[in-house]
Amino acid sequence: MILVVLDHDGTKLRKGSLEALTRARQLAQALGEKVAGVLLAEAGAPLEEARGYVETLYVAELGPYTAEKWAAGVLEAAKGGVKAIVAPSSRQSRAYMGRVAYALKAGLLEDTLESWAEGGEVYAIRYAYLNRVTQKVKSPPPVALTVKPNTTPLAEPLGQGGEVVALQVPPVATVEVLERVQEEKKGVSLTEADVVVTGGRGMGSAEAFKRVEELAALLGGAVGATRAVVDAGWRPYGEQVGQTGKTVQPTLYIALGVSGAVQHLAGMNKSKYIVAVNKDPEAPIFKHADYGIVGDVHQVLPALIEAVKKLKD
Amino acid sequence: MKFIAVIRQVPDGESRLRIQENRVDLSSATLILDQMDEYGVEEALRLKEKHGGEAIVVGFGPERAEEALRTALAMGMDRGIHVVHEGYADPVTVAEALAPLIREESPTLVLTGGQQADWDSQALGAALAEALGVPVVPWTTAIELEGETARAKHDLDEGAEWVRVKLPAVFTTQQGLNEPRYPTLPGIMKAKKKEIQKVAFQGNSRVEILEEIIQEKARLQRILDGKDPVAAAEELVRLLHEEAKVI
């Protein structure tokens, strides 16, 4: 069996789940296995939608998410024996899949861009060294594999609803969730945006980000921030791009007053086009830029906004 | 109380990476204590300073990784355990190597980095927690001990949450947990005399690295002079529209 974890937001499957499903089907075909899905939920779950994609769907309602409960749910679904467990990559999945991999003594293939099976083994391509190196790795089955977002075509439904099997997940109560701290969501989501406009310390103040927001809105994009900016309290942590923030891969990434530290590059160096504005011609960001302007962001940014407006008219 | 920080030695992100025979060659790289692991060392020290007890650094890696253990000892950790292993090992294998040694210490809690700066893995903490049969709190930004439990704040994909967790537990670090201290000169001197227990490990990694390449996208590097900001901005917008066709 190839087991795929179908992640969702309570009402519908996340896009990443359909990418994971495509990978699971590819592995199943190459290894001569069947695909089953597992749908774990805090409360509600898109049961009808999910059973449209798999012949067998294991389901369990587990209350507030913890890595322990999700690992227990996945392991319960995998009890019949698995060649691979595939999940969309996220902070959460990369934690519970670590537990699952250990429990099954499985090869853990994290955040993969591609995967395939050949000669009975599972191969994958992934990034390492803060996104600077591309690795080709392999493991004999079983494997626990997470799928990097936006790397894989979305799976199509099967056309008929699969069988639903309720899981009896043994209770694990070692972590109690006390309080969720939600981030306010506005505009386009950073990780899904086609354009990201990031301000760095060079913006000089929280007020100056009004213009970053304006340019992002004009281009239909999202606002990003560097850690220096988040540490200064100018922008919320949810906007941070980099090693300890979010990884983005938009078509256009505009870095304003950003020096280009490796920890920042780790979150955006795979963007299709990178644009930098920095007053220091020696700033490392220029080495990673397709286009750039050496100049004062307080003069260049208003001019950029005007030039984009002119183009749109 | 006993606080364990699990660490590894990784290349400094600023240092150039070279590829030799399809693998990353670190022989000329500057190697450091992984900065995400450093948060774990700092937190172990702060917990010890507040609650008393012992702070132990456990390292996994080749002989050279002893330098990273020494850095942690110079920051103030009391003693070290170094599991010596050459080459790549996946997190399940590393957890298998470390778990028996950690279990023997009966720690109050274990800390390790949220993500490794070389293999970009986020799973060591979780695999270790599974090996020890204890809970894991990933991407931790705050820890407060409360007797048999700890209250901790940690990041999710969206937002964050406070949890109460039964101890012992494994915590992986996130930026914001603390600001790591620098080793002092007396600290460095003292560290030279601190005990590091060496343990050989020969386990086989399930995951094997077949090939590593540096596939940096060739960037156009068309950098304009911004002395006339309006002209530069107009030219940039023209290039993005007509050449790159992205706006």
Ligand SMILES: Cc1cc2nc3c(=O)[nH]c(=O)nc-3n(C[C@H](O)[C@H](O)[C@H](O)COP(=O)(O)OP(=O)(O)OC[C@H]3O[C@@H](n4cnc5c(N)ncnc54)[C@H](O)[C@@H]3O)c2cc1C
């Ligand atoms: C473990 C760890 C994890 C980290 N994770 C992240 C992460 O996820 N994301 C992240 O961003 N960082 C991260 N960092 C921090 C990172 O190392 C850098 O410190 C940070 O990215 C710097 O942010 P910055 O570019 O805004 O600031 P600076 O490095 O201070 O750069 C500011 C730039 O603005 C330019 N500038 C100043 N004034 C102007 C002006 N008027 N006009 C034009 N340009 C101007 C300057 O020339 C300079 O290049 C991490 C660090 C560590 C140790």
Ligand SMILES: Nc1ncnc2c1ncn2[C@@H]1O[C@H](COP(=O)(O)O)[C@@H](O)[C@H]1O
């Ligand atoms: N997506 C893939 N599907 C199947 N095989 C692949 C894939 N990517 C790479 N390979 C195999 O790996 C070999 C070397 O790949 P690479 O080093 O990625 O160019 C190829 O000759 C293929 O046999």
